[in-house]
Amino acid sequence: MPKNKLGIIGSGQLGSLLCQAAKKLKIKTVVISDDKNGPAQNNADIFIYSNYDNKEKINEFINNVDIVTYEFENIPVEILQQIDKRVKVLPKPDINQVIQNRKLEKEFINNLGIETTNWAYVKSAEDIKQNTNLLPGILKTNTLGYDGHGQFVLNSLKDVKNEWRFSNEYILEKKVKLKKEISVIMTRFLNGDNYIYEPIENVHKNQILDHSKIPANISSEIFQKAQNSAKLIAQKLNYVGTMCVEFFIDHNDNILVNEIAPRVHNSGHLTINAFNVSQFENHIRAVCGLEKVEIKKIANAEMKNILGKEIQKFRAKVFEKGHFFFDYEKKIIKEKRKMGHITILKN
Ligand code: ADP
Ligand code: MG
DSSP states (O other): OOOOEEEEEOOSHHHHHHHHHHHHTTOEEEEEESOTTOGGGGTOSEEEEOOTTOHHHHHHHHHTOSEEEESOSOSOHHHHHHHHHHSOBSSOHHHHHHHTBHHHHHHHHHHTTOOBOOEEEEOSHHHHHTTGGGOSEEEEESBSOOTTTTEEEEOSGGGOOTTOOOSSOEEEEEOOOEEEEEEEEEEEOTTSOEEEOOOEEEEEETTEEEEEEESOOOOHHHHHHHHHHHHHHHHHHTOOEEEEEEEEEETTOOEEEEEEESSOOGGGTTHHHHBSSOHHHHHHHHHTTOOOOOOOBOOEEEEEEEETTHHHHHHTOOOOTTEEEEEOOOSSOOTTOEEEEEEEEEO
């Protein structure tokens, strides 16, 4: 039986776009979030503002839904597991446990025989000194990173101070001389069927996605390798829903997995306008147990993120045909905050 009351944990733009897609499918959405200003409340049928450890509110959430998903991976796994005992959470909480931890994530990927950047788990300045082959490198918090938060570039040992006392776990990753970044978004259904979108080419500025486009300007070999890796990852995780794999391509055309997102992804926003079924609709179809429909590309496209104050300019603009502006309707404008995006279809 398809589920028609979907609970979503998190109320950012991804949650908001999921709610919009759900509406189209006549699925009711209940969003729970600890951000009282979260924009998804504008599109949810019910919005519950609460900390994630508030038992009463979590109960209210559970009682109103028949399936649960999430829009971000940094939710305490115990909370997902508790909810999962009463109402199914998809993607499964144990998937999230692996992916929200960079060390476990990279071990999982490497064990599949898929390459990542070279990396080491580090807990002290001394550990970094044992891994000078990884310099210049990037020190990343092992958990809770997003949009480059919790990342520090280490060009040489001079940047490493002996007195450093690590309050967090980190991984140190070799810095890759990037030729290109791409991502592969796919949706896997309960019965193992999947739909895989063509690779998307991404350009980051200050570690934040700036713009994305299809088609990606890559060889057919890299196209295939990227899709095969994503499929293998999804299959081994027994994944249900939409997920994204981010890849680095270096100057020798090596393709390395950067990270997995167990959710819909910013680089897939262009699927809303460029395909008959977006990554959001596909996610809902998969987790709610709806049928998989045939997916067709409508047009090539480019998506640009709109950060901070830039949004004001767009709010005042009139758009031509084929230009689709999305305002996340966030109440507070902050520097570097993702406020909206624009997708331009190309022929
Ligand atoms: P987040 O979890 O914040 O998305 P990522 O690890 O994906 O963090 O890093 C964000 C961006 O920073 C990447 O998309 C890439 O542009 C750059 N970056 C991260 N790690 C490396 C690396 N090892 N070498 C080169 N660039 C990197
Ligand atoms: Mg990333």
